[in-house]
Amino acid sequence: MAPRSKLCYAVHAWVPGIDRIGPALESDPYTVAATTLVMVTTETGAPTRLTPEQRAAWAPFVDDPLRFRHRR
16 A cells, blocks of 8 residues: 555635644634645655655644544
């Protein structure tokens, strides 16, 4: 099985003066979503695992995964 990461996110209305990336906003989101990402090597297109440096770069954004009412 290919190495995968699930990216969960919420989409909110734009608010002037609020950073687009950062902690969760207090307002209700328009939607929440989850996307499965597969990292690949550029040269071969083969799946690859994240390096420790890449994991460290993503660490500030890692939180509990979203829970949906219905999953297929």
